[in-house]
Amino acid sequence: MDDTPLTPLDPAYATMLRLQFAIAALVLLGAATAAEIAIPGYTGAVWLPVILFSLWLLIRMPMRRYAARGYSLVEERLRVVRGILFRSDTVVPFGRVQHIDVNQGPLERVFHLATLTVHTAGTHNASVSLPGLAHADAVAIREDIRAAIRRDTQ
Amino acid sequence: MTAIQPAIAMDAPQRTHPRTFAVKAATMLTQLVIPIGVASVTILDDGDLGDLAVYFLPFVLLVIAANFAVAYLQWTRLTYAVRENDIRVESGLLSRAARSIPYERIQDVSLEQKLLPRLFGLVEAKFETGAGGGDDLKLAYLAEEEGDRLRELIRARRDGRSIAAELAEAPTEEASETLFAMPPRRVFTFGLFEFSLAAVAVLGGLAQQLEFLLPFELWDLDGWQERLAGPGQWLSGLGPLAKAAGIAIAIATLAWVGVTTGVVRTALREWDFRLERTEKGLRRRRGLLTRTDLVMPVHRVQALKLTTGFLRRRFGWYGLSVVSLASDKASSNHEAAPFAQIGEIVPIAAATGFALPPEGLDWKRRSPRASIDSALIEGSILLGVSALVFVFSPYAWNGLLPLVPGAIVALRQYYLYRFDRHALSGRFLYARHGWLAPRMMIGSRVKLQSVELAQGPLARRRGYADLRFGLAGGSFEIEGMELEDAQAWRQAVLESLSSTDFSEISGAAPDMEQSGA
Numbered sequence: 001m002d003d004t005p006l007t008p009l010d011p012a013y014a015t016m017l018r019l020q021f022a023i024a025a026l027v028l029l030g031a032a033t034a035a036e037i038a039i040p041g042y043t044g045a046v047w048l049p050v051i052l053f054s055l056w057l058l059i060r061m062p063m064r065r066y067a068a069r070g071y072s073l074v075e076e077r078l079r080v081v082r083g084i085l086f087r088s089d090t091v092v093p094f095g096r097v098q099h100i101d102v103n104q105g106p107l108e109r110v111f112h113l114a115t116l117t118v119h120t121a122g123t124h125n126a127s128v129s130l131p132g133l134a135h136a137d138a139v140a141i142r143e144d145i146r147a148a149i150r151r152d153t154q
Numbered sequence: 155m156t157a158i159q160p161a162i163a164m165d166a167p168q169r170t171h172p173r174t175f176a177v178k179a180a181t182m183l184t185q186l187v188i189p190i191g192v193a194s195v196t197i198l199d200d201g202d203l204g205d206l207a208v209y210f211l212p213f214v215l216l217v218i219a220a221n222f223a224v225a226y227l228q229w230t231r232l233t234y235a236v237r238e239n240d241i242r243v244e245s246g247l248l249s250r251a252a253r254s255i256p257y258e259r260i261q262d263v264s265l266e267q268k269l270l271p272r273l274f275g276l277v278e279a280k281f282e283t284g285a286g287g288g289d290d291l292k293l294a295y296l297a298e299e300e301g302d303r304l305r306e307l308i309r310a311r312r313d314g315r316s317i318a319a320e321l322a323e324a325p326t327e328e329a330s331e332t333l334f335a336m337p338p339r340r341v342f343t344f345g346l347f348e349f350s351l352a353a354v355a356v357l358g359g360l361a362q363q364l365e366f367l368l369p370f371e372l373w374d375l376d377g378w379q380e381r382l383a384g385p386g387q388w389l390s391g392l393g394p395l396a397k398a399a400g401i402a403i404a405i406a407t408l409a410w411v412g413v414t415t416g417v418v419r420t421a422l423r424e425w426d427f428r429l430e431r432t433e434k435g436l437r438r439r440r441g442l443l444t445r446t447d448l449v450m451p452v453h454r455v456q457a458l459k460l461t462t463g464f465l466r467r468r469f470g471w472y473g474l475s476v477v478s479l480a481s482d483k484a485s486s487n488h489e490a491a492p493f494a495q496i497g498e499i500v501p502i503a504a505a506t507g508f509a510l511p512p513e514g515l516d517w518k519r520r521s522p523r524a525s526i527d528s529a530l531i532e533g534s535i536l537l538g539v540s541a542l543v544f545v546f547s548p549y550a551w552n553g554l555l556p557l558v559p560g561a562i563v564a565l566r567q568y569y570l571y572r573f574d575r576h577a578l579s580g581r582f583l584y585a586r587h588g589w590l591a592p593r594m595m596i597g598s599r600v601k602l603q604s605v606e607l608a609q610g611p612l613a614r615r616r617g618y619a620d621l622r623f624g625l626a627g628g629s630f631e632i633e634g635m636e637l638e639d640a641q642a643w644r645q646a647v648l649e650s651l652s653s654t655d656f657s658e659i660s661g662a663a664p665d666m667e668q669s670g671a
Binding site for chain 1: 239240246248249250251252253254255256258259283291479602603604605606607608609610611614622623624625626627628629630631644648651652654655656657
């Protein structure tokens with residue numbers, strides 16, 4: 001199953017990440033500006049690194065995070081892969097799902113995205129979240145898992 | 155089943171009871187009264203009552219009104235629907251959350267009435283699913299009749315299925331059979347191994363702190379010498395020998411305190427320990443002054459843990475505890491046999507449906523690269539400390555001190571590489587881990603919830619991985635496996651997992667029968 005290709009997340013997720021990081025960058029820039037005003041002399045000593053970091057955050061980071069994540073649903077198993085430096089590859093068989101959440105934050109609603117969370121009885125990985133799905137996809141996956149549970153227990 | 159109960163199919167989304175809002179408002183007011191009271195006392199104390207109240211009162215009213223408005227909007231946006239196959243709850247003002255719970259996963263519905271809701275005739279319904287992390291769904295608040303209706307409906311849904319399942323596997327076990335018992339002699343031996351370092355430390359600390367209460371200097375060895383010498387004075391002539399005797403006496407006293415504390419504490423806890431097999435599961439009774447009686451349902455056992463200690467391992471003593479479903483958290487201590495020889499543990503393990511590792515298993519080691527990397531990382535941190543001390547301390551030779559823990563850390567990693575083992579049998583997983591107090595986890599290939607393969611940046615380059623299993627009520631993790639092993643294990647376990655459904659391994663149905671009776 002390590003060879004099965006992963007489904008990438010919805011492309012709008014990358015855009016949403018970029019917007020999220022933009023908000024973080026604005027806050028950082030505000031703090032940097034305050035620091036520049038507070039510390040006399042050395043104009044740019046704080047700004048320059050913060051601007052460089054913000055640019056990296058805006059240009060490189062969203063695509064890296066987007067590319068690092070993926071999921072697959074083959075063989076009635078939900079597989080969630082995430083992490084740039086620290087990779088984590090989690091598999092939850094449908095037969096072990098306790099209940100299913102489809103959540104939408106304010107930003108996610110703007111982009112018609114949703115986060116699918118499955119809860120298991122395990123203490124470790126009690127809930128496994130998959131962000132960045134199109135809302136319709138998330139709902140469809142929920143119905144799939146629910147149908148599988150229903151069929152297995154009969 | 156749907157044909158019999160057409161009324162429950164596809165109810166329209168409903169809101170919780172309108173009086174919910176009244177309860178929330180009342181709760182909110184009582185929560186606000188104390189802060190406002192405190193605030194008004196501190197603020198209005200300064201005189202000028204009239205002026206301040208003019209500014210203060212509208213502000214307070216505004217806060218209350220805003221809270222009410224939010225609570226009202228939240229209430230209008232929270233709906234639940236009793237559908238054909240699941241219960242669906244949607245909520246949220248800005249963020250929307252939709253949760254779906256299939257009936258098959260609901261173990262029971264508990265109704266709770268706190269004081270305020272009770273005054274308004276409302277209940278809080280909680281759907282227990284056995285999800286980890288206490289993340290059960292709650293509906294607050296419903297009318298009492300509505301709560302009862304929901305509970306009856308869900309029990310009816312479950313029972314149609316569970317009665318048939320129970321008849322199929324009717325329990326045919328003897329009334330009770332003693333699996334393991336500890337006579338006083340065994341408890342005493344156990345106590346000797348439970349030597350309490352903590353008691354020694356506390357006594358030492360107390361002696362240091364309360365020294366001023368004693369009529370003499372505790373650590374003044376010359377003083378001891380005089381006292382020991384007594385009127386004869388002959389002992390003081392012995393000089394260093396008497397000092398050595400003093401130290402020996404002090405150590406012996408501390409050791410005696412440690413051993414006695416261990417024995418007494420163990421006797422109080424483990425006196426007349428007996429583990430029996432009954433129809434409901436494993437029944438454990440123990441204790442001298444407070445006797446506890448605990449039943450561990452066998453079908454709820456998720457894994458076994460075999461523990462030992464640095465010293466007791468030399469004498470072949472082991473402890474066995476069971477890992478049980480998360481909902482048993484109230485009685486977290488599940489020791490099935492705290493101090494036993496392997497021969498005694500085998501039948502207990504068999505009674506829980508597990509087995510100790512058989513001969514001829516293919517035991518795999520930890521990846522040597524994982525051990526080397528860990529040793530290098532841990533060692534280099536201490537080497538850094540060492541370098542700092544060397545440069546900045548006036549006593550440069552102190553820089554050698556951090557090297558001692560560095561060497562211990564490296565030795566530990568070598569030890570882990572030598573003795574950590576894991577193996578996969580047809581039905582079980584075995585993982586042995588640890589240095590001074592090694593333990594072995596015995597997991598079942600079907601009683602796991604999820605599988606996670608995790609790799610840090612180093613691990614990815616060097617081809618090893620950590621494998622973490624979702625286990626209800628415990629943790630099961632194997633660190634530093636070879637990547638191919640980890641992948642093969644994951645594949646094998648997932649295939650076993652897919653062959654069973656959670657409802658077959660949780661034994662939820664018989665339990666609900668008991669709690670309902």
